[in-house]
Amino acid sequence: MRLRSLLFVPGDRPDRMEKALGCGADALILDLEDSVTLNAKPAARRAAANFLRQAKGRIPLLVRINPLDSGLLDDDLAAILEVPPHGLVLPKAEGASSVEALSAKAPGIPILPIATETPAAIFQLGSYTSVTDRLVGLTWGAEDLPAAIGALGARDETGRYTAPYELARSLTLFGAHAAGVAAIETVYPALADPDGLAAYTRRARFDGFNGMMAIHPAQVPVINQAFTPSAKELAEAQAIVDAFAANPNSGALRFAGRMIDAPHLKQAKRLLEYTDDSH
Numbered sequence: 019m020r021l022r023s024l025l026f027v028p029g030d031r032p033d034r035m036e037k038a039l040g041c042g043a044d045a046l047i048l049d050l051e052d053s054v055t056l057n058a059k060p061a062a063r064r065a066a067a068n069f070l071r072q073a074k075g076r077i078p079l080l081v082r083i084n085p086l087d088s089g090l091l092d093d094d095l096a097a098i099l100e101v102p103p104h105g106l107v108l109p110k111a112e113g114a115s116s117v118e119a120l121s122a123k124a125p126g127i128p129i130l131p132i133a134t135e136t137p138a139a140i141f142q143l144g145s146y147t148s149v150t151d152r153l154v155g156l157t158w159g160a161e162d163l164p165a166a167i168g169a170l171g172a173r174d175e176t177g178r179y180t181a182p183y184e185l186a187r188s189l190t191l192f193g194a195h196a197a198g199v200a201a202i203e204t205v206y207p208a209l210a211d212p213d214g215l216a217a218y219t220r221r222a223r224f225d226g227f228n229g230m231m232a233i234h235p236a237q238v239p240v241i242n243q244a245f246t247p248s249a250k251e252l253a254e255a256q257a258i259v260d261a262f263a264a265n266p267n268s269g270a271l272r273f274a275g276r277m278i279d280a281p282h283l284k285q286a287k288r289l290l291e292y293t294d295d296s297h
Contacts, residue, residue: 029062113142219244
């Protein structure tokens with residue numbers, strides 16, 4: 019499943035669900051959690067279930083359910099599992115045990131944990147290696163965690179994450195790759211800042227994220243572009259692979275005026291494999 023862009027759609031807005039199908043996102047996340055008030059959750063469950071029946075097969079559809087301890091999860095699952103989504107987005111996940119608990123209730127459905135929303139969750143980011151077969155990826159969030167610890171926010175006056183939240187981001191990135199699953203960058207909330215979004219997506223790809231969540235259809239093309247390797251990148255990656263294939267007894271080679279060795283070959287192969295898997 020290619021996951022460059024995952025667009026959130028409020029579960030109580032079926033009109034937006036239909037429109038979202040045409041925005042170019044690789045997947046939609048039908049949200050039953052934060053964007054839906056408590057009173058609206060029954061209607062949101064019905065709308066999400068109806069949309070799963072109507073649209074399944076047209077685009078990967080995930081559902082963000084309510085947290086394990088919310089008292090709302092069983093009703094969420096009862097509504098949507100008749101036509102199972104491609105994945106469940108689990109908020110306030112706290113490591114492998116959370117994945118196992120959800121899998122027991124929804125066996126066989128891949129899970130995308132939001133892995134940094136509580137203080138305890140930070141200490142479990144290495145545990146996802148034991149549930150790799152149940153994951154569609156790993157992502158993080160920067161809104162719930164500061165609220166949980168009484169912080170004033172996650173960003174400084176320039177808009178950059180402060181040190182605690184950079185740590186959460188980094189641990190999610192490494193936790194995902196340790197588990198061998200997609201690392202999904204969190205949302206960029208400033209809708210009126212396309213330049214900031216573009217810079218944010220470029221940094222995410224540079225750092226090793228494989229995709230990103232979106233909160234508005236206008237963000238999707240920018241995200242897709244950032245996470246789609248350019249023709250130049252692909253050509254260079256193939257040239258590196260070919261250079262080592264032509265010199266099987268060399269551990270290091272001179273290439274385009276620089277020295278390359280095993281890590282460069284691994285990086286080139288990963289890029290080509292990622293592109294192949296995307297089609």
